[in-house]
Amino acid sequence: MSKRVSLTQYLVEQQRLHGHIPGQLRLLIEVVARACKRIAIAVNKGALGEVMGVAGTENVQGEVQKKLDIISNEVLIEANEWGGHLAAMASEEMDTIHTVPNRYPAGEYLLLFDPLDGSSNIEVNVSIGTIFSVLKKPNDDPNQIEPVSEADFLQPGSQQAAAGYCIYGPQSMLVLTVGDGVAMFTLDRETGSWVLTAENVKVPADTKEFAINMSNMRHWDTPVKRYVDECLAGQEGPRGKDFNMRWVASMVADVHRILTRGGIFMYPWDKREPDKPGKLRLLYEANPMSFLIEQAGGAATNGHQRILDLQPEKLHQRVSVILGSKNEVERVTAYHQEAKGG
Ligand SMILES: O=P(O)(O)OC[C@H]1O[C@](O)(COP(=O)(O)O)[C@@H](O)[C@@H]1O
Ligand SMILES: [Mg+2]
Ligand SMILES: [Mg+2]
Numbered sequence: 001m002s003k004r005v006s007l008t009q010y011l012v013e014q015q016r017l018h019g020h021i022p023g024q025l026r027l028l029i030e031v032v033a034r035a036c037k038r039i040a041i042a043v044n045k046g047a048l049g050e051v052m053g054v055a056g057t058e059n060v061q062g063e064v065q066k067k068l069d070i071i072s073n074e075v076l077i078e079a080n081e082w083g084g085h086l087a088a089m090a091s092e093e094m095d096t097i098h099t100v101p102n103r104y105p106a107g108e109y110l111l112l113f114d115p116l117d118g119s120s121n122i123e124v125n126v127s128i129g130t131i132f133s134v135l136k137k138p139n140d141d142p143n144q145i146e147p148v149s150e151a152d153f154l155q156p157g158s159q160q161a162a163a164g165y166c167i168y169g170p171q172s173m174l175v176l177t178v179g180d181g182v183a184m185f186t187l188d189r190e191t192g193s194w195v196l197t198a199e200n201v202k203v204p205a206d207t208k209e210f211a212i213n214m215s216n217m218r219h220w221d222t223p224v225k226r227y228v229d230e231c232l233a234g235q236e237g238p239r240g241k242d243f244n245m246r247w248v249a250s251m252v253a254d255v256h257r258i259l260t261r262g263g264i265f266m267y268p269w270d271k272r273e274p275d276k277p278g279k280l281r282l283l284y285e286a287n288p289m290s291f292l293i294e295q296a297g298g299a300a301t302n303g304h305q306r307i308l309d310l311q312p313e314k315l316h317q318r319v320s321v322i323l324g325s326k327n328e329v330e331r332v333t334a335y336h337q338e339a340k341g342g
Contacts, residue, residue: 005196007033007174007185018180024107025161025178028085028134032111033174033185033194035079036130036166039072039116040187043128043168052123060095060316061281068122069093072115072130086111087137088148090315092284097315099148109161110135110153112284117165118250127169129252133288134162150315157287157308164288167252173197175259177295182259203298204262207325209244211254212266219270223303223335251280255289255323259296264324266332268303277302278320282312286319299329303336 005013008030015021021029042051055065073093080086081100085107088099092114100107111134118128135155137148164176172187174194182201185194210231217225231243246263248254254265267280280286290300290307300307300323307319322332 007194007196010183010185010196010199011178014178014180020161020178020180024085024109025134028080028107028109028111029162029164029176029178031079031085032076032113032132032164033166035076036174037172037187037192037194038075038079039130040166040168040172042071042075043068044172046125059093061092063119065093066116066119066122068128069116069119076111076113076115076130080111085109088152089113090150090153090283091115092281092316097148097150097153108137110137110148112153112288114281114284117252117285118248121248121250126248126250127167127253127256128250129165129167129256131165131252131285131288132163133157133160133284133291135159136161153283153315154312156311157282157290160287160291160308163291165252165255165292167256169253169256173256175201175256175292177292179291179295182292182296184259201259201296203259203293203296203325205297205326207258207262207264207328208241209246209257209261209263210266210328211246211248211258211263211324212268213247213249214245216270216272219272221269221271221303221336221339223332223339224266224268226335227332251285251289255293258298258324259292262325264328264332265321267321269320276318278318280318280321282307282310282317282319283315286321289321290323293323297326298324299326300324301329301333303333304340 011026051068055067055070057065086109088097090097090112114131117131162178166174174185184198186197188195230239234242293300302320
């Protein structure tokens with residue numbers, strides 16, 4: 001890759017080649033990328049800035065909010081509020097949707113985000129990130145401005161127009177798909193621009209690396225326990241090969257590793273909270289990551305169904321997540337079928 005290609009150049013070229021990035025979508029992606037650059041700078045300041053510690057409030061999920069959860073949420077709202085490209089936003093850190101004030105021309109898109117992913121790693125200087133998903137506003141009749149409702153956001157992940165994440169690690173990187181493969185950009189801190197550093201990213205179908213929070217093992221369902229036991233049995237076991245394990249506890253970092261070298265990531269249902277399908281959120285964690293993984297040739301299920309086919313019922317609903325290298329995801333999913341007697 002000789003000539004340095006900026007995010008805008010890449011989007012314009014992709015539009016020329018595939019025609020999937022109309023002006024408003026390009027603008028939206030550029031605005032989100034700029035907001036992530038501001039969050040990257042705040043994260044990078046660490047204890048030198050006012051970003052560490054708790055905010056003293058709880059979000060709709062009942063989780064203690066970190067200062068950086070709030071700061072990142074505000075940066076994204078502020079950056080996108082002037083409208084022109086989107087009609088409303090939804091966030092992990094906001095109970096309900098945030099519509100763009102109608103003094104601005106409402107745009108065609110809806111933006112959903114996890115403003116700060118991996119919150120438990122903020123204070124320990126481990127990679128964290130921002131995850132985003134873009135949907136089209138349904139029945140977008142330009143002649144009648146229908147007020148946007150929460151129901152407009154409840155679209156299956158297969159309807160996403162774009163998805164991505166920004167990882168704030170040793171490098172800040174933006175990883176993006178608009179449905180024509182996955183591209184990665186690295187933030188050049190000297191010029192402040194996102195520079196294309198990888199495109200047509202592919203996840204290998206096979207892997208010897210699994211990621212799951214092992215401390216929950218006693219709470220797992222049989223199919224997950226069986227799969228992990230077989231990985232741990234290694235060469236002498238039914239898989240006939242040794243597996244390695246990784247768990248960063250930042251979904252962005254675990255998924256970034258998988259997009260970079262393969263692997264399987266699991267945050268399955270467990271009986272600690274049996275009424276909850278899982279810990280991770282469908283609309284702004286599982287759907288965008290599943291779109292990226294599938295666009296890179298991987299797979300993503302909840303153990304039973306393709307995540308992108310799930311019909312959302314609530315804005316903050318949770319889901320069991322199994323994603324990554326295709327053959328491993330299919331194996332874990334098959335174990336769920338077998339357990340169901342399928
Ligand atoms: O602490 P655990 O149970 O290992 O959970 C880690 C998971 O929780 C998360 O931190 C949840 O995301 P948030 O930090 O955005 O709430 C994921 O990034 C990560 O995969
Ligand atoms: Mg998260
Ligand atoms: Mg979060």
